[in-house]
Amino acid sequence: MSTDYQQARVALGARLRELRLGAPGGRLTASELARRLGWPNSKISKLELGNQTAASEDLRAYADAVGQPETYPELLARLRGFESHIRSWRRQTAGGNRPVQEAHNTAQANARTLRAWESSWIVGILQTPEYARSVLSRFADLHQSPRDIDDAVRARMKRRELLYASGRRYHIILWEPVLRALICPPSVLAAQLSHLSGVVGLETVELGIVPSGAPLKLPPGSGFWIYDDHQVVTETWHAELWIEDDDAVATYLRVWSTLRESAVYGTDAHNLINAARRSLNPG
Template identity: 50%
Template sequence: MSTDFQSARVALGARLRELRAEAGLNGKDMAERLGWQRSKVSRLETGKQTATAADLDAWAQALDAPAEAADLQSRLRGMESQQRSWRRQLTKGHRAVQDRYVVEYRQTATVRGYEATVIPGLFQTPEYARHLLIHNAELMQSPRDTEAAVNARMQRQEVLYQPSKTFNVLIWEGALHALVCPAEAMAGQLDRLVGLIGMSSVSLGIVPFGVQLTLTPKHGFWIFDEERVIVETINTEFTLESGEDVALYGRVWDRLDESAVRGPQAHRLIARARAALDLS
């Protein structure tokens, strides 16, 4: 759990405790009014448990303070939309970020992902990843720990071979043609994608050029266990945890999936991108 998220949860708990005290109630009284266990009131007030929207509405109603409900819900939405600056995360280089992703994927059973401009990190070859990380370190003016970061990214890929996990990943065809590394390295990367087709834990779909779409290709995003969404922009990483946000990104993924091809058709698109490379 991020420090920012935990700090926000503690702050929300402190506000709940403050409202209760202003009403002249102790924790036992509050639990009785709500019909909850005393331990739940304590966990919410100390930031050891994340309140739901229903919990907050019930809290305001129990205190006969309906006007406070909107403020409490706003605080919860702020927690559910966590924002982490890349500049801050990359202060010591890329390795720490990659290590966090290793843990994230190990703790996740089902992933749905979409990338429009880049081959997903889960599927990258070391050479392809190396060039991306070098380019990003130069852009962000962050310390260059490229080899350690590449090794951590490769370690993350171990989850692909765990039968208990499922990865449903979509790639916009343009990512197959984005030459962010030498042609030889890109050829190896495309060969790697072909090797993923048919893996029991991986469902790889390509959204082709020229296909009929019900929405534009959008930015990349990843849905973890249908509970949270991670979205990366140039300067920030967002973690979205509200049910509405997760459902919205799920619908976007479903619409893109309707236009995606798999199996032999996906293989042909990858082969076409490889044939377009100048390997002379």
């Protein structure tokens, strides 16, 4: 959880406590409020200390119970403000690129069902070390961050262990142009495609490829991950967005499902990967 996110949650909790102590009928104790709401005392404490994220229904009930229902829109706006929080690349990479990789390792390790769409490069968990080094070097140059590339690559490679952990399922869709994008030397891309071909059929991975000529019901757009159908991570050039708003997550799930309709799997996916690899060495 980012510092900005936690600070915003603590601020919301402080506002809730302020409303409880300033209730129109006189200040309420946490126990009195818990009885009114039918909640355990611990829930009041966790919300007010910023140790638990309130649901929108919690905020409405809280505002009503303290006799200030008119504050609900304000509380909801605060919640929406940090449910989709931005982690700027400049701040994240100020100490190097390895911490960013470790944060993603943790996020993926904590999820059981992971869905991804990528239209720009092969996703990190399926990368070879050499391919990862090329990609991470490009971004270190872009963001002018410390060049701890070797440490960042090692951290990203650590993530690959999750592919072989039981109880976890990856549903990954790549756009075919990703297979041909020379964001690394051709020899590195060739080795990356060989590795990718070996992923097809892996028990924990469902890998689909959307052919370049396939009819699309939506434009490819930016890549994103969905963790356990309740959190989305997507990137812009200046930041990552970590999204937890239910409606927004539902939108990304619809996008993923729609793009999946254009994907091919199994032998057809193999053929696209192998064709891209052959194009690097037509002789």
